[in-house]
């Protein structure tokens with residue numbers, strides 16, 4: 001497992017392997033859960049930091065037809081990659097004019113009565129029923145028609161005018177905790193109101209929502225995290241497969257002994273004779289500073305603790321238990337991999353897998369594994 005650096009990433013600080021086959025199989029897993037209902041894909045933030053250019057076509061090849069981005073800008077990028085897909089933009093008209101969405105054939109989420117009016121005016125002016133979505137807020141207080149505007153629509157559906165609404169959708173606040181009472185409350189409310197919006201389809205579930213059962217499925221799911229290997233069910237074994245493997249390379253090793261210390265602040269005191277390896281990945285690469293002291297890396301199958309503070313470009317590992325021939329400069333250390341998935345690392349950092357993935361920096365040499373390559 002521990003081997004010398006391939007020439008191709010010799011100049012990079014580390015390597016990020018992204019397995020497109022696994023993303024495809026994760027998509028199939030979610031699709032199976034959805035049975036005869038449709039499964040879209042959330043590709044916001046450049047596919048949670050992993051690369052829309054490569055991942056969006058992989059998902060489209062698996063039959064995914066509905067893609068979700070946060071901003072107009074992401075929609076425009078995705079349109080260049082997937083000329084035919086339905087692309088939905090969560091932040092809708094807050095980020096652009098109706099004409100911008102029509103120019104790129106994007107579907108904005110209308111998030112207020114004001115935006116519904118704006119879209120409706122635009123449709124009248126252009127004498128075309130351009131398609132939009134309506135997002136309603138059932139508990140996040142974030143985006144979408146707020147409660148009082150939903151009530152206005154229920155009392156006066158003509159406020160929606162004569163629009164072509166593809167989706168009416170809302171977002172669950174606590175879907176990763178199946179026992180949370182808010183799931184049922186949001187479901188009940190959505191079930192009560194969604195038909196009044198006259199949409200072609202309804203959508204509620206994100207990744208975790210899919211696993212709350214078929215009541216939550218409606219016509220279309222919008223999973224993101226689970227596609228990229230994050231566990232959608234808190235505290236239960238993950239139904240998803242790991243997508244990323246993150247590797248750093250050893251820059252230097254040294255022998256240490258008491259009373260030396262390691263790193264900024266001299267927070268780690270050497271208590272007995274041992275060895276330290278420095279690896280060229282730091283918080284500027286998304287290896288969060290909260291992983292200082294006590295998180296794990298692996299050399300081959302051997303766990304090695306991070307000691308001292310994470311620096312901007314480097315971490316230091318206690319390699320006292322690893323044979324010297326496995327830790328020469330240039331050799332590979334697993335930071336996220338078969339021995340430690342993204343969720344485990346996130347937990348050690350006091351965060352969630354979403355933040356780990358979207359923080360992975362731009363300095364890694366990125367390798368996309370597909371059917372033609374052997375995996376890591």
Ligand SMILES: *Cc1c(COP(=O)(O)O)cnc(C)c1O
Pocket residue numbers: 042044090170171205206207208222223224225226
């Ligand atoms: C991010 C997001 C999703 C996807 O959520 P995951 O938890 O990553 O599956 C779905 N819907 C909305 C509105 C979102 O913002």
